[in-house]
Amino acid sequence: MQVIVFSWEFPPRIVGQLANYVKKLAVQLVKNNIKTYVVTYHDYLTGQQSEPEGIKIYRVTNPVHTHIGVLTWVLTLNQEVERAAADIYYDAEKRIDLIDAHDWHFIPAAVTLKKALNIPFIYSVDSLEEHRSHGANSPFNMAIKSIEWLGMYEAKRVTVKSEWMKNEVFRIYKVPLEKVKVINPKSAVWMKEILEVYEDVAGDANDA
């Protein structure tokens, strides 16, 4: 299986807790014989690199340097994420089984790649705008929520890290509960459950 993981942070760029989690995930995926590509952002460490653990990394930067906020920054960066993912896809002779998109930032890219190249994606939820913004509902927050909604709607599966988040995803975005899978990162069967979801999303047998 070949997967592309989208995350806006990945070591050495650490913003919050997602960077180290995605690194741990990628390392474990490689150990489980999954060819793993990570597409992420960095200011200047751009291009394709191989990590010692066997992860293939494609770091992109934003061609538009000046921004008025995180939203415009994210929305322009998505085209570079698409370019990186498309490069990986064509170099891998189009055998990419799925994209695992962490949080909302690169959802627009994941959606376009699904529509254009039929690559299914998983939306892995770490946090939601509803909680980050403490219920604020300015046009800025609404825009981020609309992208989260788009991700929930277009994703083949949604993974969350707790039962509480599963209920929140249902409450806020009305995602059918059978689409949402709780995978606790602290659990002993964490990787096993991730692999099950990957098999489910990638497997053509389940579609037939």
Added chain:
Amino acid sequence: MTRELTVMMLTWEFPPRIVGGISPHVYHLATNLAKNGVKVYVVTCDFPGAPRHEVIDGAEVFRIDSYKNPAPDFATWVYLMNVNMQKEAAAIVNDLNGKVDIFHAHDWLVATASIGLKHVFRKPLIATVHSTEIGRRNGIHLDYERMIHETESWLTYEAWKVICCSNYMVSHVKWAFNLPQDKLVMIPNGVNTEEFAKFRDVEKNGDFNAFRRRFALPEEKLVLFVGRLVYEKGVHVLVNAVPKVLEKVNAKFVIVGNGYMKESLSNIVKNMGFAHKVIFTGFVDEETLRKLQICADVSVVPSLFEPFGIVALEAMAAKTPVVVSDTGGLSEIVEHDKTGVKVYPNNPDSLAWGITKVLLDKSYADYIRTNAYRKICEKYNWNLISQQTKTVYTSVLEEYSKSAWAGAVKDTSIL
């Protein structure tokens, strides 16, 4: 090529959605390309009452769900709309089994959608730059403006060829984004003379005098301005020229269009005591606009920044003499004393001189408007322009066929 050349055009406006000049431009270009054997898909923003999918004069139009929540600002709305445009365009191309040869983007308003589509489908991108932020704002002063400027720069970087509608814009865009000369192509904008001819027939029935009386007395000359009421269009220069013209000629000034300067301009007119001589009509429907352009004794284009100057072409197609400021694309369209009158930009005295000259000398006015009409029929017709555009498509595809993306060269990825 065994099948017909296929182009997907991206534009934020297409009739009936009309904000500025891009909408009619893409309409004429797309429909004339279709007449010249090019399969054209147009992807554009939706509009109340317009169907999601229709064929207009041979061009297949898809209207996408533009982002309709309140957005923090215009630029952020543009980027959010592009998420939807890219998503829907990707699905359309996928439904066509990837049978699109070229993506053609019009201005930064569709930059992010078209850049992503280029890479995802690995097809060449062509960009028409109608206008630039640095030109519109007369420099880059704020982060907001710089963000748009850099987005425009990125679009021209990603484009295989950049089309501009005047030699002035070619050199401006080359300077603004540091582009190599051989990336730039000049193809002029066009005007459709039939749009005026069909209204001119009405004149014979005497209907025109009644129409004209809605705006001006029979003894008043009609001076027409058409454009957005914003600084770069120089409408304030015209307003300041009003008393200078009225010293010599009895005239009515009809100002068509809306913009942030409308209130201050109409206050200036009131304070000058000429409220009865200047009419602000706001936005008018197409029939009224075309008839006004035909009825006018002179059409004035006093822009300070003008990438092309389609209004001048329209006036020429309406067989009305034009007075334009000698700047940008206007300088190329008009030949002084032959097809129009050129005046100094941002100079009310010079503008008043030009208007007065045309209004007082009927034989001179007839001479320039006749020459102008002949010129636009020869050079600015959409059939010719679409053929020139098709030539660009064909040469880009020829180059593309030898590129790594077309599969002719082994790729050299390190992954």
